[in-house]
Amino acid sequence: MSTSEPSPPPISRAPIHTSVLRSGSIRYRVEGPEDAPPVVLLHGPLMNGTVWDGVVDRLRDRHRCFTPTLPLGGHDVPMDADADLSIRGVALLVEEFLAERGLSDVTLVLNDWGGAQVLVSERRTERVGRVVLTSCEAFDNYPPGKAGRTLRDAARVPGGLWLLSRLSGMRAFRRAPNGWGAMSRRPIPDATMDAWFAPMRAHRLVRRDLRKYLLxxxxxxxxxxxxEAMRGYADPVLIVWAAEDELMPPEHGPRLAGLFPDARLVELDDCRTLIPIDRPEALAAEIARFVGNGTVVQPLYPRDRGREDRPDRRTPSR
Structure with missing residues (x-):
């Protein structure tokens, strides 16, 4: 059974800003009151911050929402030629972005891409107050699923990413069940995917950046x-996992929850990896509750109450 989630009224998106870092520039949007709790939402390869639009629309009244576009192929400004764009290198860019924006007590939210877990492993979390992991890469699931392996294999072949960029304009490629079609239960609008793939199609240096990351x-x-090193992270962690995920194994949600001393696990039905696309209202409700400002966007559906291997010590158990 499909869970219907009403859409909020259309809004004009916030303007794009630029954060200048040591190895290049990161574009980002920010929405919400300046004195509201900061929430930084991170996306996966060949996407940009728009994957979070449905969640931000529901959080921005009471949260300061930052959606940076990471240099993972959906970015339109290439990084410096010597930029470290390894998994760890991109995670350190996130740390630098938080510092450059002067943010503290951040709620760091990951979807699809799991690289920022490196910050937790290395205790580079001085500016992070809590972490939300939503159906993302974890353990040794790099690259995840057939879609991830398709990207990696294309990066290994000269001209492979150029060819992939041309195929990305085809609806059959976008909806393929062994590719992007497996990432969500609901079709991603063509205009959204156009924006995700356009930089890779247009810029050789963006393909260079993506190749560096994929390899x-x-x-x-x-x-x-x-x-294993994440076991010592003592701050609160919320794990929201898609019960029907085809790229991120469903058992990884409970397994991640077992790593942290203060973790809560919620498993959502009727969604796959891109929970922000499939279930934005339910995800926004969980994030709002987790931030701890007493605001719940909407009561969760009874079947989504999830399993809680450990109570969240900052919010009452459900």
């Missing part, structure tokens, strides 16, 4: 060591 995956031993 940076470390050994399985390193990936699992990063995961």
């Amino acid at each position: 940076s995956v470390p050994s399985r031993e390193t990936l699992l060591a990063w995961s």
